[in-house]
Structures are given as structure tokens and as C-alpha cells.
Amino acid sequence: MLSTHTPVTIERSLGPEDAPQLVDRYGTYDWWADCGETELRRALAATDEAVAVRDEESGDLVAAARVLTDYLSPARGSRRLRRT
Numbered sequence: 001m002l003s004t005h006t007p008v009t010i011e012r013s014l015g016p017e018d019a020p021q022l023v024d025r026y027g028t029y030d031w032w033a034d035c036g037e038t039e040l041r042r043a044l045a046a047t048d049e050a051v052a053v054r055d056e057e058s059g060d061l062v063a064a065a066r067v068l069t070d071y072l073s074p075a076r077g078s079r080r081l082r083r084t
Contacts, residue, residue, distance in 0.1 A: 006057075010054075011054055016045045020042045048067070049066070049069060050065065
């Protein structure tokens with residue numbers, strides 16, 4: 001278990017090859033019950049951005065996130081999102 005002082009590394013290279021570690025990390029949660037390694041590999045392969053947080057000393061995966069984006073930011077007032 002991580003303490004609040006455990007150094008971590010943040011990686012932007014989470015990919016299909018990391019699926020087994022994700023299954024190990026989250027497999028005991030009820031909301032994860034219907035997600036297998038095959039589905040997870042497919043999801044990661046189709047994800048533009050995925051982030052892994054690893055314990056800096058052990059390299060163990062402690063958290064992960066998939067980012068769903070179209071690379072446009074309505075908060076920045078993208079002209080491509082505005083209708084005229």
C-alpha cells in the first residue's frame with residue numbers, strides 16, 4: 001500500500017501490453033468484474049492517451065486512466081466547435 005509520501009512516476013505510455021497488470025490491480029473490484037484481459041487490450045489499443053502511475057521504487061502499477069479526447073478544447077473557445 002502506498003503512503004502519502006511514496007514517490008511515484010507518471011507515464012503516458014500505458015498500452016495493451018500493460019493489460020495483465022491492470023487486471024491484477026483492479027480485478028477484485030465489483031465494477032471490474034465484466035472486464036477481461038482481452039477486452040482491456042482492445043480498449044487500450046484504441047485509446048489515444050492512457051496514463052499509468054507507478055510506485056517509483058518497485059515499478060508496480062498503482063493507478064491508471066484512459067483519456068477520451070478529440071483534441072479540441074471547448075473551454076479554450078475552439079473555432080471548430082462553434083457554429084455560425
